[in-house]
Amino acid sequence: MMHYFDTVIVGSGLAGLRAAIEASKSGSVAVLSKLYPTRSHSTAAQGGIGAALGNEEPDKPEWHIYDTVKGGDYLADQDAVEVMCGDAVRTIVELEHLGVPFSRTPEGKIAQRRFGGHTREFGAAAVRRACYSADRTGHAILFALYEQSERQGVHFFPEFHVLDIEVENSRCFGLVALDIRTGEIHTFNAKATLIASGGFGKVYKTTSNALASTGDCLGILFRAGIPLEDMEFFQFHPTGLYGLGILITEGARGEGGILVNGKGERFMERYAPTIKDLAPRDMVSRAVITEVREGRGIRGGDYVHLDLTRIRREILEERLPEITTFCRIYMGIDPSEAPIPVLPTAHYAMGGIPTDLDGRVLEDEKGSVVAGLYAAGECACVSVHGANRLGCNSLLDTVVFGRRAGTAIGASLKSAEKGEVSGEGIARAKQELDCILTGEGREHAASLRDELQKIMMERCSVFRNERELRQLVEEIRVLKERASKAGITDRGRRFNTELLEAVELGHLLALSEVICLSALERTESRGAHYREDFPERDDRTWLRHTLASQTEKGVEVRYKPVAITRFQPEERKY
Numbered sequence: 001m002m003h004y005f006d007t008v009i010v011g012s013g014l015a016g017l018r019a020a021i022e023a024s025k026s027g028s029v030a031v032l033s034k035l036y037p038t039r040s041h042s043t044a045a046q047g048g049i050g051a052a053l054g055n056e057e058p059d060k061p062e063w064h065i066y067d068t069v070k071g072g073d074y075l076a077d078q079d080a081v082e083v084m085c086g087d088a089v090r091t092i093v094e095l096e097h098l099g100v101p102f103s104r105t106p107e108g109k110i111a112q113r114r115f116g117g118h119t120r121e122f123g124a125a126a127v128r129r130a131c132y133s134a135d136r137t138g139h140a141i142l143f144a145l146y147e148q149s150e151r152q153g154v155h156f157f158p159e160f161h162v163l164d165i166e167v168e169n170s171r172c173f174g175l176v177a178l179d180i181r182t183g184e185i186h187t188f189n190a191k192a193t194l195i196a197s198g199g200f201g202k203v204y205k206t207t208s209n210a211l212a213s214t215g216d217c218l219g220i221l222f223r224a225g226i227p228l229e230d231m232e233f234f235q236f237h238p239t240g241l242y243g244l245g246i247l248i249t250e251g252a253r254g255e256g257g258i259l260v261n262g263k264g265e266r267f268m269e270r271y272a273p274t275i276k277d278l279a280p281r282d283m284v285s286r287a288v289i290t291e292v293r294e295g296r297g298i299r300g301g302d303y304v305h306l307d308l309t310r311i312r313r314e315i316l317e318e319r320l321p322e323i324t325t326f327c328r329i330y331m332g333i334d335p336s337e338a339p340i341p342v343l344p345t346a347h348y349a350m351g352g353i354p355t356d357l358d359g360r361v362l363e364d365e366k367g368s369v370v371a372g373l374y375a376a377g378e379c380a381c382v383s384v385h386g387a388n389r390l391g392c393n394s395l396l397d398t399v400v401f402g403r404r405a406g407t408a409i410g411a412s413l414k415s416a417e418k419g420e421v422s423g424e425g426i427a428r429a430k431q432e433l434d435c436i437l438t439g440e441g442r443e444h445a446a447s448l449r450d451e452l453q454k455i456m457m458e459r460c461s462v463f464r465n466e467r468e469l470r471q472l473v474e475e476i477r478v479l480k481e482r483a484s485k486a487g488i489t490d491r492g493r494r495f496n497t498e499l500l501e502a503v504e505l506g507h508l509l510a511l512s513e514v515i516c517l518s519a520l521e522r523t524e525s526r527g528a529h530y531r532e533d534f535p536e537r538d539d540r541t542w543l544r545h546t547l548a549s550q551t552e553k554g555v556e557v558r559y560k561p562v563a564i565t566r567f568q569p570e571e572r573k574y
């Protein structure tokens with residue numbers, strides 16, 4: 001079936017919806033989501049969205065910019081950080097007007113709490129910058145934006161799985177998707193295509209990410225020759241529930257929780273004497289793993305404790321109800337009475353599809369634009385998070401750059417050419433599905449995915465080194481080969497989740513290889529990328545972004561400079 005829209009958007013998380021609201025002011029908009037729209041991962045965001053409102057204590061956008069740059073270990077493009085932090089206060093007011101029910105101070109202002117890496121006066125002490133809606137902030141914002149998109153007449157295509165995005169000669173024409181319910185192929189022709197497809201935490205075994213976070217569209221664009229930026233930087237959040245990876249928001253430490261090792265020590269005092277448990281996530285995750293490796297886990301085991309018993313029960317019930325429930329249901333623990341066993345969990349991709357400040361996708365290190373193609377949200381790399389994202393800056397990124405992309409699309413529509421997806425894109429999508437559906441092998445996608453997630457976790461997580469990365473690349477190549485010969489049990493067309501798992505596996509394998517090859521290239525330690533064989537940050541060589549591309553010779557890594565405006569790299573102390 002053929003569809004024609006001015007704008008087609010992949011993803012109904014915060015980035016996709018915010019862009020849809022804006023673009024629908026200038027033309028017709030279709031939003032596709034492989035999930036029911038309000039089940040997008042944004043709905044799981046707990047702790048907050050950052051903005052220097054200064055409602056609870058003095059704060060300034062300037063301090064927010066500094067913290068973001070320093071938190072990102074000086075790899076963020078500072079022009080982009082200035083745009084994001086400079087627009088944060090306006091954004092929160094706008095969200096409030098769109099209907100987001102933020103938590104309040106006793107005087108009725110939007111309440112704010114502490115979060116990792118957010119400080120006043122350039123690192124002097126922690127500051128209350130996170131605006132929140134209890135610990136369901138993403139849910140509150142997503143529902144408000146969904147209602148507004150409906151009101152604007154945005155056309156939703158729920159449970160449509162995008163299989164191919166057509167990019168030819170630096171121009172995008174639209175995309176090809178599968179209607180999961182019927183098994184029918186649909187073609188969406190558009191003047192502008194926006195990718196807002198979220199993260200890809202599912203490359204790892206232990207992750208806070210939803211099952212759907214498999215990075216399909218990054219895989220599709222990479223295959224079409226678009227480079228992927230800074231893929232070596234994957235953030236591990238220090239407090240995942242032990243054995244499960246379910247996230248306990250940093251807001252829990254913002255409200256006064258602390259991390260404790262097997263000797264009963266508040267170990268973050270040693271690693272970050274000024275802001276302790278509220279140091280950035282890369283530092284806290286390394287500290288947790290170091291404590292465990294050196295035998296100071298709880299009872300000598302492989303986890304530490306997050307102690308929330310210091311927080312009053314009423315505060316826990318009022319501001320952290322969701323995670324309190326998680327602990328009761330999944331661990332049988334009441335966090336007001338007993339500490340919670342935690343370990344780092346794969347959480348956020350700093351890297352992704354390179355874009356300019358208006359979401360236009362860039363196809364090379366010189367900044368050439370792909371006409372008609374945009375990206376925003378976690379799948380994109382503007383880059384505001386550099387080598388390590390600060391808490392609360394992702395929700396901000398999605399709405400600030402989602403809106404900017406939507407505005408840029410709106411402005412482009414008048415002069416933009418009508419796109420028409422060629423038969424080639426449709427044939428490619430059909431062939432991919434047919435190839436999987438006729439697979440006769442004895443191995444299946446799900447078990448190959450488990451193997452991939454396990455080896456990625458073991459060899460390419462918080463700590464990395466050349467030997468393990470090289471071995472991992474070889475193992476991934478073998479898995480790719482095995483995946484190409486895999487079999488399938490469900491050969492039907494309707495709701496064939498086994499088929500889609502196999503499609504997703506292809507992208508997970510491709511992205512894992514890119515992560516590893518980019519990590520091998522970067523022979524230094526910066527932010528979330530820590531090389532045991534190169535433990536120092538090396539600004540002389542590595543103050544630059546990586547861009548990995550698929551070429552005929554395999555994956556090639558190129559570089560582009562970091563935009564530095566106000567803050568020169570300094571030693572990163574907290």
Ligand SMILES: Cc1cc2nc3c(=O)[nH]c(=O)nc-3n(C[C@H](O)[C@H](O)[C@H](O)COP(=O)(O)OP(=O)(O)OC[C@H]3O[C@@H](n4cnc5c(N)ncnc54)[C@H](O)[C@@H]3O)c2cc1C
Nearest residue numbers: 011012013014015034042047048162198377378392394395
């Ligand atoms: C548990 C958790 C808690 C978090 N808490 C916070 C927080 O408190 N503050 C903060 O700033 N950040 C937080 N983050 C990070 C933040 O929530 C995400 O980075 C952000 O919400 C991503 O939004 P998005 O719009 O880019 O994509 P998502 O919300 O992930 O949406 C992706 C969309 O793309 C669609 N999609 C993907 N592939 C396809 C395909 N092939 N075909 C069709 N559709 C497709 C999906 O269906 C979905 O609609 C948290 C993340 C997690 C996992």
